[in-house]
Amino acid sequence: MCTHRPTCPTADSPDREAAHTIASHPEQGWSLLCNALVVFDDTGELLPDGRIIAPHRPLAEATA
Template sequence: MCQHQPPCPTADSADRESARLAAHHPEQGWSLLCNGVLLFEDTGEILPDGRIIAPHRPLAGGRIVTAA
């Protein structure tokens, strides 16, 4: 999917969120990355294969919030 050189991280990479934007809709709270990841403003994600990554935004004090 990615045509960039060097290529962006794949959807399975730990750094998948650093891929370039393919579409950005801040008014709707989501962005599509060139690796096929749908990234939401609450830091949740939907991967191209349908897997869901729960929001993982940091809190004050460095803690991370994850869905239970």
């Protein structure tokens, strides 16, 4: 799907979120990347094969 040079990482790559955004719908909370990955505002992801990556926001530091 990617026609960029250099090509974007595949949806199976650890750096998959570095792919270019081809459709953005901030009002709905999601974007489509050129590697067919759907990323959500809560940091969850939907892979092209239907697998789900749970949200992975960094945990806030505990205040003492």
